[in-house]
Ligand SMILES: Cc1ncc(C[n+]2csc(CCOP(=O)(O)OP(=O)(O)O)c2C)c(N)n1
């Protein structure tokens with residue numbers, strides 16, 4: 001197919017690896033929207049993009065790093081956060097954005113998430129939560145709602161999903177928000193705030209996976225979007241304990257945590273290389 | 286405050302010498318997780334890194350430790366981790382990531398007896414095959430085996446230099462005995478220590494291909510934040526770094542990452558010969574077992590047995606040519622190692638039936654006494 005020049009330009013072109021398009025995401029998938037919100041936020045935040053890095057794990061969402069025209073690292077399943085931690089601590093000048101999926105960040109990588117939040121590593125973590133493992137064909141995730149159908153819970157999910165903002169809050173994150181891809185403007189603003197925040201920031205994005213999750217739960221792509229509109233309420237500063245995922249009761253969106261604390265690097269410098277000690281002894285000899 | 290290179294004469298353990306070697310080599314990031322008998326490396330470097338402008342972090346597990354090390358290296362800092370068997374097992378997937386993404390890093394395995402939790406405080410050399418093949422897929426790796434604290438100091442520097450030269454993970458296969466033994470270590474003056482840093486790109490950023498090999502098969506490495514907008518992935522990728530899911534791309538990438546080692550064996554492989562000139566029996570050993578073997582060779586010579594020792598300083602890549610050539614002229618091989626036969630089978634493979642190969646092994650927990658070696662030298666030939 002031949003496209004004319006007008007059709008091929010897009011405001012985000014400079015941030016995209018155009019030579020890698022078409023992307024792998026299915027029609028109706030929400031990852032693309034979450035991804036463009038992330039790119040717009042990076043651009044609008046005014047940060048030095050040359051010093052900005054995207055790190056992803058493995059999954060459909062984890063393919064984000066492959067499409068952004070910045071230094072970008074597509075790592076192993078679950079390990080985007082510790083990889084990003086090493087990168088940030090080795091060069092604190094870098095802005096490090098982790099873009100990955102719910103399975104990647106909260107099942108196989110869950111331990112890393114809570115520890116990076118506890119240490120307040122200055123990272124921005126954007127999690128595309130599509131309630132399942134999209135890439136491997138729709139298996140149950142640590143975020144799959146109770147009784148939802150997936151290929152590995154053929155009778156419905158017997159388990160309770162994680163409340164991700166609560167986990168982030170309890171672990172010490174300094175910025176926590178949740179939106180859906182339908183709330184693209186709020187989402188973009190949140191990601192921008194998260195990027196500008198010095199500290200561990202977490203943005204959860206609820207996102208449809210029509211091919212695997214939607215289909216098995218008899219949810220057409222449009223139904224999912226309707227749910228995102230009708231079954232959500234925006235309640236900034238809601239207490240994180242109220243944020244469990246239950247579509248029958250309704251889902252709370254908004255910004256829940258926004259505070260300032262010394263980062264991992266700040267604390268390391270203050271504790272392990274206090275200035276006075278270094279200066280004094282340096283002069284002594 | 287101490288300098289990065291602790292020039293002088295010291296009495297230190299192999300683990301401490303390893304940490305000091307790393308600092309002398311320019312290591313400025315260490316991501317670790319405690320495990321006997323490697324913990325002292327982390328403890329030493331945790332104290333030393335901040336005073337030389339580096340960063341230490343104890344991660345939440347060994348998977349995180351190796352991931353942080355690869356991330357730090359991609360940010361341009363020479364990086365290392367140290368562990369023992371159980372942690373080494375956990376690191377395997379990401380060692381493959383470092384091999385595939387051609388990210389320099391150094392991983393120390395202070396071996397203890399396994400499998401599983403095994404004998405946590407007692408030595409072995411039973412992770413040697415895991416060092417070679419532990420991560421999935423085909424790849425080449427470099428593994429060095431130090432045989433004393435002094436040697437650990439030098440091998441650690443060499444590990445960094447090789448990893449930076451060839452852009453790959455380099456393993457230091459120490460063991461509990463070498464890690465914990467205290468001996469004299471002389472640290473030379475900083476200006477006499479040769480350190481190497483990875484090749485870096487020059488020229489136009491828009492034309493740069495991050496995996497296009499240079500003359501020795503190694504591509505210059507752009508680091509995060511330099512403005513090259515590189516993409517780095519563990520998926521099979523082309524010279525641009527972009528994923529390509531084809532048989533041809535797989536073959537091209539594999540040829541490149543394997544070729545870096547196979548084309549530079551002369552630089553990578555180091556061995557040491559002792560009384561080999563007229564030897565009729567070649568004792569092959571590495572690491573702590575070299576010490577056993579040295580004593581055994583001397584004693585055997587006194588008994589009139591013409592034995593010599595070939596010490597493998599580089600264990601991987603395996604010195605195949607040397608063993609093949611030896612097989613043409615010796616009566617046989619005796620491999621001495623604290624396991625039930627790992628490098629022994631490599632020796633046997635390379636001897637290819639031209640000379641018999643025997644193992645003096647042990648399931649781990651202690652060193653091999655020279656007497657066991659002499660017994661085999663006396664009875665096998
Ligand atoms: C160690 C390891 N285990 C399993 C896999 C297979 N795998 C690939 S993606 C994935 C799940 C991804 O789920 P999620 O992070 O939610 O991403 P999504 O595809 O839903 O965006 C799994 C299990 C893998 N690549 N590596």
Ligand code: SF4
Nearest residue numbers: 025026029060134209
């Ligand atoms: S499988 Fe699901 S998550 Fe993956 S691209 Fe398709 S719709 Fe998106």
Ligand SMILES: [Mg+2]
Nearest residue numbers: 101102130132
């Ligand atoms: Mg998912």
